Amino acid sequence: MRIMRSQEKWQSIIEDQQSSSLTIIDYCRQHKLSLTSFYAHRKKLDVTQSGFIRAKVMQQVEFETRQPDNINLSVGNATLTFPSSIPASYLAQLLRECAQ
Template sequence: MRKTRSLEQWRSIIEEQQASDLTITDYCHQNALSKTTFYAARSKLNASSGSFVRANVTKHVDVIEPQQLIILHSLVLKEH
């Protein structure tokens, strides 16, 4: 029987595979997933997310002392 998953479910599955250190082939085999469907879902998620990349926080750091402010200026050159 075919199971339909939402894109959010596929996002979780893909993140779980990436965190598992298993190849996609091994992960799909262990979780009874079609590799073709996995790749299609991943491609669809990548296309729908544009250039956004989800970042995972791996370590929280407490700031002990205030940091120096950094100011960026842009330089615009005009052609004459």
Template sequence: MKTFRNKQQWQELVLAQQQSGLNISAYCRKHKLSTSSFYAHKKRLASTEGAFVCAQISQHKVIEHQVTQLELAPPNVAITLELAHAKLHLPHSVSPSFLAQLLRELAP
């Protein structure tokens, strides 16, 4: 019997695969998922996540660039980047590639 999953469930599966340390084939085998479906949904999610992200600056001056604590948040929780006294709030759906690019741009 075929299992139908909504967008949020696929987002959670893709995130879980990334955090598992397993490659996609091994993850799909372990969780009895079709690799072709997994790749298709991952691609579809990536194309919708690259959209414009609205960010609000709460502090203009950044004093230091040092990551003091990193916590993994469960899916559907907003992402907050905090540098010195500045906080940047991003939606949970922001793509990892956008987040990586943002961190590179914020680096000194």
């Protein structure tokens, strides 16, 4: 039987998944959610506004702190620089997205 959920409920589900340490697949399995529905509602709600870009890590990632007030993340020829005041939760989410 198909369960109907409101947009508010899907927003809550998607936010819960993002704050969890689970991949989307594992989260959906654990909460008995359809992957297709999850992705469709995420797209419909445009929850990508957090600024994260999904990336697949293709090589070893090195972390360096070149300046005391910056955090640098280097992947291949690309380097991302963040202020040291960036919330740890933001960096954690970024690393989770890169690992998927």
